Amino acid sequence: MGLPLRFVIMGLVSLLATVVLLFLRPDVLSTYHYNQHVIAVSHLFVLGFILSVVSGALYQLVPVALETTLFSERLGRWHFGSHLIGFVGMVWMFWIWDMKQVGHFGSILAFGTGLFVYNLAKTLRTISRWDVVAIAVASSLVWLSLTVLAGLYLAAAKCWTFSPFYPIAAMHAHAHLGAIGVFVMLIVGLSYRLIPMFVLGDLQSHARAIASVALLNIGLAGLFVTVLIEHPWKLGFALVIIVGLALHGLELRVILARRRRRAIDWSVRSFLTAIALFSPLSVLAVVLCWPGLPATMLTTQLETVYGFLGLFGVVTLAIIGMLHKIVPFLVWIRRYSPDIGQRPVPTLAQLYSERLQIVAYWLFLAGLLSVSLATALAHAGAVRWSMCLLAASLALVTINMVRTLSHLLPSRQPTPRQALDHPVPRVHNTALSSSS
Amino acid sequence: MLRLFHSHFLNMFHRRKVLPEHMPESMGLRSGTITADPPAERETARTSPLTLDHVDAALRTVIDPELGYNLVDLGLIYGMEVRGSKVIVHMTLTTRGCPLHESLIHGVRRALLNLEPVDEAEVQLVWDPPWHPSLMSPAVAAQIGGACAKPLHSV
Numbered sequence: 373m374g375l376p377l378r379f380v381i382m383g384l385v386s387l388l389a390t391v392v393l394l395f396l397r398p399d400v401l402s403t404y405h406y407n408q409h410v411i412a413v414s415h416l417f418v419l420g421f422i423l424s425v426v427s428g429a430l431y432q433l434v435p436v437a438l439e440t441t442l443f444s445e446r447l448g449r450w451h452f453g454s455h456l457i458g459f460v461g462m463v464w465m466f467w468i469w470d471m472k473q474v475g476h477f478g479s480i481l482a483f484g485t486g487l488f489v490y491n492l493a494k495t496l497r498t499i500s501r502w503d504v505v506a507i508a509v510a511s512s513l514v515w516l517s518l519t520v521l522a523g524l525y526l527a528a529a530k531c532w533t534f535s536p537f538y539p540i541a542a543m544h545a546h547a548h549l550g551a552i553g554v555f556v557m558l559i560v561g562l563s564y565r566l567i568p569m570f571v572l573g574d575l576q577s578h579a580r581a582i583a584s585v586a587l588l589n590i591g592l593a594g595l596f597v598t599v600l601i602e603h604p605w606k607l608g609f610a611l612v613i614i615v616g617l618a619l620h621g622l623e624l625r626v627i628l629a630r631r632r633r634r635a636i637d638w639s640v641r642s643f644l645t646a647i648a649l650f651s652p653l654s655v656l657a658v659v660l661c662w663p664g665l666p667a668t669m670l671t672t673q674l675e676t677v678y679g680f681l682g683l684f685g686v687v688t689l690a691i692i693g694m695l696h697k698i699v700p701f702l703v704w705i706r707r708y709s710p711d712i713g714q715r716p717v718p719t720l721a722q723l724y725s726e727r728l729q730i731v732a733y734w735l736f737l738a739g740l741l742s743v744s745l746a747t748a749l750a751h752a753g754a755v756r757w758s759m760c761l762l763a764a765s766l767a768l769v770t771i772n773m774v775r776t777l778s779h780l781l782p783s784r785q786p787t788p789r790q791a792l793d794h795p796v797p798r799v800h801n802t803a804l805s806s807s808s
Numbered sequence: 809m810l811r812l813f814h815s816h817f818l819n820m821f822h823r824r825k826v827l828p829e830h831m832p833e834s835m836g837l838r839s840g841t842i843t844a845d846p847p848a849e850r851e852t853a854r855t856s857p858l859t860l861d862h863v864d865a866a867l868r869t870v871i872d873p874e875l876g877y878n879l880v881d882l883g884l885i886y887g888m889e890v891r892g893s894k895v896i897v898h899m900t901l902t903t904r905g906c907p908l909h910e911s912l913i914h915g916v917r918r919a920l921l922n923l924e925p926v927d928e929a930e931v932q933l934v935w936d937p938p939w940h941p942s943l944m945s946p947a948v949a950a951q952i953g954g955a956c957a958k959p960l961h962s963v
Contacts, residue, residue: 432907436905436907437905438905439904439905565905568903569902569903569905569906570874572902572903572941572952632940632941632952632953633875633952633953634952634953635952701907701908704873705911708873709910709911709914709915712870712871712873712911712912712914712915712918713869713870713914713915713916713917713918713919713920713922714918714919714922716869717871717873718873719871719873719874719875719876720873720874721876
């Protein structure tokens with residue numbers, strides 16, 4: 373199995389584990405977020421699901437999007453092993469709150485992340501033309517390295533009392549570094565390549581795209597420091613990031629307005645919905661950054677909603693959208709690419725069910741809304757049953773992914789006899805009427 | 809040597825009939841040649857001479873799996889040339905950095921090598937001029953058709 377697919381499968385398993393855990397322990401979302409179980413589940417979700425899928429996607433997309441080749445597949449395999457051992461150990465040790473062991477497993481994860489960053493940095497060095505996508509990927513690699521270092525610092529600060537920073541502020545700074553620096557940066561950067569590719573459009577203003585990435589970088593650098601030292605200027609830097617996101621949204625709007633493909637498929641719609649969720653998230657960010665905001669039951673729960681909406685809403689929905697592009701593509705390349713030009717092959721969309729995808733999309737949005745409300749109200753029962761909607765949605769996504777992956781099974785390989793029975797049609801064929 | 813030439817692109821834009829010999833090197837990023845499997849293994853047996861219609865029909869069997877239409881109707885084939893048992897195809901893709909790049913080029917080669925008596929198939933990938941929806945066949949354009957009819961590069 374190829375490297376990207378391994379990471380994607382590891383991510384999907386972690387996502388399902390997260391949803392099951394949240395169903396079994398809804399108090400993770402309905403109580404204040406600074407406790408061992410919240411931190412354990414957050415790392416299962418962020419490292420196990422998001423970072424795994426992002427790593428797999430980058431191993432696939434960076435060479436393609438930047439028209440180069442991956443520096444080393446072998447380093448990628450070492451990264452996979454280190455990442456798996458590191459995040460599983462970390463989550464387990466967070467759950468039982470053994471911070472010394474968190475540090476040990478975190479070091480293993482950091483080793484793997486170092487290999488990943490080195491591998492992609494060497495890959496980026498080979499590209500001839502630096503564009504906004506390359507700048508965003510390079511930025512995300514820098515922020516990823518800093519996030520991991522900040523995480524190790526936090527673990528060490530729990531074992532030895534040397535840190536001058538307030539622990540919750542340091543945790544918030546660490547979380548923003550990863551969420552905005554790595555995930556939001558990649559969503560923004562890669563969307564400038566992926567959205568035009570899928571809707572047959574063009575980047576309309578390179579300057580606007582560059583400005584959006586630059587503002588994210590500047591805003592995040594300031595936000596990290598001001599959140600860490602609890603300085604009121606964090607509102608200003610949050611606004612810088614919001615302006616960067618607004619420019620990104622404007623650029624996407626213009627790209628879509630001038631696209632050459634009328635229909636927008638549901639994978640792209642999921643991705644665009646995730647982008648649209650930046651709006652309520654930005655409003656929430658401004659409210660929570662407001663100087664002198666009292667720490668009440670409601671405001672602390674809104675912080676949890678903010679994190680949930682950011683990671684489960686924006687990042688997960690974007691990933692789910694792109695998974696319906698990446699996984700069929702990887703499977704198609706392995707299974708059907710050798711057949712193209714020889715015998716009929718299915719389209720990418722025929723490898724999964726669009727109907728399931730649509731149902732999953734609406735269930736996900738309903739789940740996202742209801743869990744957010746239940747979390748804001750700190751209602752554990754409502755969180756549990758709202759999670760069922762998200763679980764149902766993710767089950768459908770999983771069924772679709774399994775359906776896609778099943779094309780790799782030997783039993784679905786056509787024999788030469790079957791191939792002769794269905795010769796290549798000599799007509800103006802568009803697509804096959806049914807998947808093979 | 810019988811030499812035939814056909815180019816959708818040239819007919820549409822430049823009204824020229826012959827593709828310059830240097831075009832692939834000056835315009836293309838990638839080119840390649842592949843030789844055929846033994847003729848006995850091919851699907852099609854033909855006694856009549858190879859024509860551009862045969863090449864066109866073979867290329868219509870190769871689909872872009874993302875868009876679901878064949879490369880000819882998508883307007884990705886800029887030119888075809890038959891030189892005895894060798895076929896040269898000039899093609900583009902809808903976007904640079906298309907992840908299906910290698911698959912489509914190999915698909916075109918394989919489709920061409922399925923033709924009797926093709927022994928050598930050469931695919932020249934070119935980016936200039938870039939692909940545009942106006943190159944699509946009317947039927948496919950009606951299906952895919954987007955929000956704008958002409959390329960726009962700035963706002």
